[in-house]
Amino acid sequence: MIISGWGMYPKIESTVLRFETEQALAxxxxxxxxLVPRGNGRSYGDSALSPVTVDVKPKNYFLSFDESxxxxxxxxxxxxxDILEIFVxxxxxxxxxxxxxxxxxxxxxxxxxxxxxHHIEGCFSESVKEFRIVTANGTxxxxxxxxxxxxxxxxCGGMGLxxxxxxxxxxxxxxxxxxxxxxxIKTKNLKETFDAFExxxxxxxxxxxxxxxxxxxxxxxxxxxxxxxSGEGGLGYQLKPQKTIPFNFPSFTLNKLxxxxxxxxxxxxxxxxxxxxxxxxxxxxxxxxxxxxxxxIYGKNGFTQYQFILPKVHSYDGLKEILATIADSGKxxxxxxxxxxxxxxxxxxxxxxxxxxxxxxxxxxxxxxxLLDMLDRIVLKYGGRIYLTKDVRxxxxxxxxxxxxxxxxxxxxxxxxxxxxxxxxxxxxxxI
Amino acid sequence: MSYILIIGAKxxxxxxxxxxxxxxxxxxxxxxxxxxxxxxxxxxxxxxTGKKVKTLDLDILDFESHRIFYENLEEKPxxxxxxxxxxxxxxxxxxxxxxxxxxxxxNYTGVASIFNIIANDYEQRKSGFMVGISSVAGDRGRKSxxxxxxxxxxxxxxxxxxxxxxxxxxxxxxxxxxxxxRTKMTAGMNLPARLTAEPEEVARDVFxxxxxxxNVLYTKWIWKWIMxxxxxxxxxxxxxxSI
Ligand SMILES: Cc1cc2nc3c(=O)[nH]c(=O)nc-3n(C[C@H](O)[C@H](O)[C@H](O)COP(=O)(O)OP(=O)(O)OC[C@H]3O[C@@H](n4cnc5c(N)ncnc54)[C@H](O)[C@@H]3O)c2cc1C
Ligand SMILES: NC(=O)c1ccc[n+]([C@@H]2O[C@H](COP(=O)([O-])OP(=O)(O)OC[C@H]3O[C@@H](n4cnc5c(N)ncnc54)[C@H](OP(=O)(O)O)[C@@H]3O)[C@@H](O)[C@H]2O)c1
Numbered sequence: 001m002i003i004s005g006w007g008m009y010p011k012i013e014s015t016v017l018r019f020e021t022e023q024a025l026a027x028x029x030x031x032x033x034x035l036v037p038r039g040n041g042r043s044y045g046d047s048a049l050s051p052v053t054v055d056v057k058p059k060n061y062f063l064s065f066d067e068s069x070x071x072x073x074x075x076x077x078x079x080x081x082d083i084l085e086i087f088v089x090x091x092x093x094x095x096x097x098x099x100x101x102x103x104x105x106x107x108x109x110x111x112x113x114x115x116x117x118h119h120i121e122g123c124f125s126e127s128v129k130e131f132r133i134v135t136a137n138g139t140x141x142x143x144x145x146x147x148x149x150x151x152x153x154x155x156c157g158g159m160g161l162x163x164x165x166x167x168x169x170x171x172x173x174x175x176x177x178x179x180x181x182x183x184x185i186k187t188k189n190l191k192e193t194f195d196a197f198e199x200x201x202x203x204x205x206x207x208x209x210x211x212x213x214x215x216x217x218x219x220x221x222x223x224x225x226x227x228x229x230s231g232e233g234g235l236g237y238q239l240k241p242q243k244t245i246p247f248n249f250p251s252f253t254l255n256k257l258x259x260x261x262x263x264x265x266x267x268x269x270x271x272x273x274x275x276x277x278x279x280x281x282x283x284x285x286x287x288x289x290x291x292x293x294x295x296x297i298y299g300k301n302g303f304t305q306y307q308f309i310l311p312k313v314h315s316y317d318g319l320k321e322i323l324a325t326i327a328d329s330g331k332x333x334x335x336x337x338x339x340x341x342x343x344x345x346x347x348x349x350x351x352x353x354x355x356x357x358x359x360x361x362x363x364x365x366x367x368x369x370x371l372l373d374m375l376d377r378i379v380l381k382y383g384g385r386i387y388l389t390k391d392v393r394x395x396x397x398x399x400x401x402x403x404x405x406x407x408x409x410x411x412x413x414x415x416x417x418x419x420x421x422x423x424x425x426x427x428x429x430x431x432i
Numbered sequence: 433m434s435y436i437l438i439i440g441a442k443x444x445x446x447x448x449x450x451x452x453x454x455x456x457x458x459x460x461x462x463x464x465x466x467x468x469x470x471x472x473x474x475x476x477x478x479x480x481t482g483k484k485v486k487t488l489d490l491d492i493l494d495f496e497s498h499r500i501f502y503e504n505l506e507e508k509p510x511x512x513x514x515x516x517x518x519x520x521x522x523x524x525x526x527x528x529x530x531x532x533x534x535x536x537x538x539n540y541t542g543v544a545s546i547f548n549i550i551a552n553d554y555e556q557r558k559s560g561f562m563v564g565i566s567s568v569a570g571d572r573g574r575k576s577x578x579x580x581x582x583x584x585x586x587x588x589x590x591x592x593x594x595x596x597x598x599x600x601x602x603x604x605x606x607x608x609x610x611x612x613x614r615t616k617m618t619a620g621m622n623l624p625a626r627l628t629a630e631p632e633e634v635a636r637d638v639f640x641x642x643x644x645x646x647n648v649l650y651t652k653w654i655w656k657w658i659m660x661x662x663x664x665x666x667x668x669x670x671x672x673x674s675i
Contacts, residue, residue, distance in 0.1 A: 060476075061472045061473065061475065062476045062480060063472060063475050063476070063479075064475060065479055086479065
């Protein structure tokens with residue numbers, strides 16, 4: 001079967017294995033080498049690509065829920081959207097959610113994903129009590145921070161390279177309403193944007209859309225959106241019908257679209273410097289999910305997302321240099337996402353650290369990888385790192401420099417026979 | 433709302449039907465052999481739908497146990513769906529009578545046994561519905577699977593007679609004849625995509641048809657016409673064919 005990540009690049013032939021029972025999965029792991037687990041394929045690049053993949057998505061049962069503590073026991077293939085559909089009407093929400101709800105619980109743990117509240121609540125693993133994982137020799141381990149701390153630190157953020165997660169116990173959080181009180185702040189340049197992040201850092205959720213084409217004095221011009229759950233409006237959450245992009249879009253229309261969307265907001269809807277609105281969960285957390293297959297708008301050659309993070313002390317200088325380089329190149333999506341992060345956790349390969357991260361899309365085209373290599377050099381110069389779950393091209397050298405605990409991870413994999421069993425195109429490229 | 437009893441609940445088709453009924457507000461009795469394997473499925477249904485889901489051990493070949501099984505149900509189900517079936521190995525069965533017997537008893541005798549008991553109760557109550565999953569294979573015997581086909585033919589005739597008998601008691605009986613369905617039973621077979629249904633599709637059809645009190649349901653619908661044609665082929669010609 002031909003598979004690819006969300007960026008539709010690269011596309012590879014893979015034997016996709018499925019399993020009924022845990023024993024059957026253990027047998028598959030015994031039989032094959034170089035396999036990688038796969039959730040909903042929403043990682044952008046080659047994290048979930050390998051000639052042999054294990055499809056975990058059909059394993060999507062809810063096993064138990066404790067109303068008093070909000071602890072949900074769920075199989076690893078369940079989508080976050082399944083959880084929302086069932087639990088939002090009962091007054092529960094995910095403690096941590098990325099910008100799409102169309103990912104599996106297993107994928108959320110493996111990438112140790114984060115959301116708009118990272119600066120307060122941290123990564124997805126922070127909401128996980130424990131999980132069960134089938135490791136390289138086929139045994140099932142009940143993994144938690146206390147009894148198997150190394151396996152925990154290797155697996156959360158470990159990109160599926162320590163085994164196949166079967167199920168997990170995760171804490172949900174109580175909400176009173178499915179609405180969010182959103183405040184949008186219009187900023188004129190990077191300095192103002194940073195100041196606004198600091199000013200609103202007590203708000204539980206925050207993220208900015210930044211205009212990547214703005215140059216000179218206007219560089220860093222953004223719309224910062226912060227929010228908090230409302231107490232009113234009710235819990236009537238329902239899945240909405242999706243619009244879908246039915247074919248690969250000619251990519252020249254894309255920038256036009258996003259330019260239009262941003263400008264409409266920047267110059268139109270958001271007239272004042274600060275505006276307030278009440279929006280629902282889907283509009284606030286998952287705006288892109290409203291359009292199915294939006295990845296097709298970049299055309300059939302696909303695209304990649306470049307996401308890096310810089311330590312706070314260097315964020316301002318680093319971002320200025322990078323934004324200038326991008327604006328000069330004339331490449332890249334017009335819109336990028338900027339966010340302030342909180343402290344890093346203990347996991348060996350988790351992406352977040354205290355500082356600012358920028359994420360933007362690049363269509364796969366001539367010259368693009370040279371440009372990204374150039375950006376890599378700036379990121380390294382300022383002590384930053386690249387997010388593996390978005391990546392499809394970073395070199396081993398660049399990757400290693402950003403992750404000081406990489407050798408601990410490598411050593412752990414070797415010791416437990418994971419290095420030969422579990423491999424992705426990405427793990428081979430960056431040598432982990 | 434009332435309980436629906438699903439017999440052979442580990443079948444992929446049965447699971448999809450269980451989901452369909454629970455989504456429409458029914459509580460469920462899930463009956464199967466080695467029912468412990470349904471524990472996770474049952475939890476999932478409970479959490480997703482908030483409905484009551486009980487799992488019960490039932491071996492369709494243990495005829496003697498059927499009466500007690502039904503008597504032990506505290507609240508009698510408002511309807512029953514049987515999905516038990518066994519395709520078996522036609523070639524093996526031709527020379528091994530144990531296999532022949534297993535095919536016949538699983539697809540027919542066992543279902544007749546439990547349906548008799550439930551039918552008597554429903555007839556007295558003057559309410560309830562009964563759905564039996566037979567097969568298009570029962571519409572005409574073919575060399576490739578006539579042992580399975582003949583057992584399904586018996587089931588089809590049984591359901592038709594039962595429908596006739598219970599009509600005056602206001603108890604509805606529906607015969608379901610799936611064509612190809614992508615399930616454990618057909619895993620590894622090379623099925624023509626356009627004629628093959630997903631279990632969820634069968635489940636939707638079954639629920640809708642049962643609510644409308646249809647008598648015989650072909651699913652996918654096109655099988656009705658395919659089987660019409662196949663039944664019309666004259667026997668002198670049919671006997672020479674390989675289909
Ligand atoms: C529109 C969009 C917005 C996004 N926003 C954010 C964001 O805000 N923050 C953020 O952090 N990420 C974000 N992401 C990235 C996404 O959350 C991650 O890539 C996530 O890991 C995808 O999960 P998946 O189930 O699709 O897994 P896949 O893409 O299939 O796999 C991702 C990785 O998880 C591993 N994996 C999957 N299942 C298992 C399992 N059961 N056991 C072990 N390993 C497993 C795979 O091997 C692979 O390495 C976004 C992605 C998209 C498309
Ligand atoms: N799939 C198709 O293409 C197709 C086409 C036409 C008709 N059908 C019919 O549809 C129904 C459902 O089949 P399916 O495709 O979902 O296949 P399936 O998964 O094989 O279902 C058959 C079920 O019958 C159960 N069963 C067999 N012997 C039993 C016994 N002694 N006691 C209790 N349960 C027993 C099996 O239980 P275990 O899990 O314990 O083995 C299994 O769950 C069957 O009646 C089948 O004949 C299927």
